């Protein structure tokens with residue numbers, strides 16, 4: 221059967237949904253849909269409306285080549301969004317993300333706010349015309365005018381240099397400084413209103429780097445996490461309340477044992493749900509818990525502390541009796557409801573799917589969410605909160621047909637611990653026709669293969685005849701705290717042996733050809749692929765993407781050195797570092813790395829490549845020939861974001877696997893110029 225996964229062109233062209241907002245009356249849902257631009261070199265997003273009642277087909281709300289995102293409803297039903305589309309009243313104006321308003325009554329969108337530093341995002345209050353936008357300012361700017369002038373001067377002089385006195389200096393793929401994120405209160409939304417902006421936390425410095433503003437329903441208070449520097453290059457995240465009118469800010473929760481981030485505020489404005497992340501040490505694994513903080517004073521209390529899952533709070537029920545949360549659970553991420561008076565947890569959705577962006581209807585009977593699994597990409601659904609039944613609403617896109625089937629399988633780790641995996645089987649796999657297989661190792665390592673991903677689509681490989689095993693080994697979420705504890709600081713221990721146990725189960729199947737199996741992983745999964753390469757020759761090929769290779773080097777050069785330093789002592793790093801085992805590597809490896817990857821810096825890929833050629837059991841020969849390959853992306857980061865590069869990524873991986881796993885030669889993508 222031909223599906224969109226047979227052709228990489230068709231695959232990258234599949235529409236991708238993200239984000240979901242609901243208006244106050246519960247009558248309008250808006251999501252964002254990314255599609256290829258006409259040149260097929262980038263994704264552009266547009267806002268689409270989905271009927272919560274399910275009666276009407278989805279309809280496109282916005283259209284521009286610059287795209288629209290960051291949708292947020294005002295209480296009036298007007299929809300705010302950000303876009304770098306041109307202002308019709310300023311034909312020569314520079315394109316920068318600005319704030320736009322689409323009126324509920326219909327008609328054209330109009331420009332609400334533009335600023336030299338752009339508008340990054342927007343937050344609105346549930347029941348008041350209060351708007352907070354995010355944007356950046358240059359560190360030394362006194363006000364918006366000064367900021368505009370400083371930007372202009374820097375641009376005209378062609379200066380990109382940044383002088384740092386603190387840590388970090390980079391984040392994922394962004395160079396930090398001299399721009400710093402800020403929250404701005406927008407004073408007046410009226411037609412000719414005053415558009416001056418109030419910087420709500422002028423002292424934030426770089427501390428709002430990873431933060432999102434949460435507004436109280438009446439718009440009087442803003443809650444945010446704020447990252448504050450500590451000694452020796454470390455930092456912690458504290459919880460702050462800002463009075464939107466007076467700009468007075470108060471630190472609500474701050475201690476050196478935890479990081480804090482705000483969840484939603486209760487409908488009566490009396491409680492804030494808070495996410496608490498325990499600060500780790502080599503002997504203290506991470507733990508995430510949920511707190512209720514009384515906003516009129518008093519100590520926070522842990523909610524559902526006995527529940528052995530890590531909840532992510534999404535919304536309150538309108539009567540304030542319960543919190544709706546999601547949590548990784550046994551290979552899925554269902555919706556749960558937690559009674560705030562008893563802490564009792566009730567699982568709502570029963571299907572093996574992952575839910576995000578959960579919004580609750582004003583009557584508290586339904587919720588709307590994005591749902592995905594390995595069987596379908598994110599789609600908008602309605603959930604009956606009492607029965608847990610779900611209904612797929614008319615969506616902007618249909619589910620793509622799949623070239624195979626999905627199974628849940630289980631194996632036992634060395635200590636008997638059950639290790640669950642998803643197994644993608646290609647059409648036609650059977651005992652009479654066993655298929656080659658791939659072990660895919662997830663990143664994090666704190667995470668789970670429980671949701672659709674566009675970055676590593678197993679269906680691409682299924683369409684080419686491979687089975688793909690997606691195991692959740694030690695350090696994965698969804699099993700409970702013990703599974704994280706089992707692998708903490710010992711990556712080469714239980715996480716590795718769990719993966720090998722899962723592979724044993726895979727190759728024992730009569731529909732799998734155990735002689736034709738490869739291993740692949742990205743990021744931490746790439747670390748593990750490298751560790752696998754140095755510890756077993758059972759795989760025919762190994763693909764390692766954005767991988768950690770030498771932990772002594774990775775630790776201080778990644779964008780958050782303190783995070784990794786807290787997990788392992790120098791001795792533990794040495795014991796678990798794949799580079800010490802390069803001399804054992806006898807498996808052909810495909811190394812993939814993006815130069816703009818600041819999470820796992822390019823030095824890891826460069827050193828791995830050189831050491832493979834110079835010191836593995838398959839070194840470069842007299843004429844420099846080697847079975848290893850290095851796919852280098854000079855302008856990609858930790859992820860391969862450009863659609864044309866995603867095609868190259870899959871194309872090169874396919875050719876490499878075909879050569880070493882199937883013993884077949886495939887043409888490489890012609891755009892490689894080889």
Ligand SMILES: CSCC[C@H](NC=O)C(=O)N[C@@H](C)C(=O)N[C@@H](CO)C(=O)O
Pocket residue numbers: 663664665666667742743744745780783819820858
């Ligand atoms: C600085 S915090 C580290 C966060 C995260 N680890 C979580 O467990 C992380 O970034 N790890 C990377 C090395 C990684 O494996 N990233 C994965 C998952 O985010 C990826 O696929 O990019």
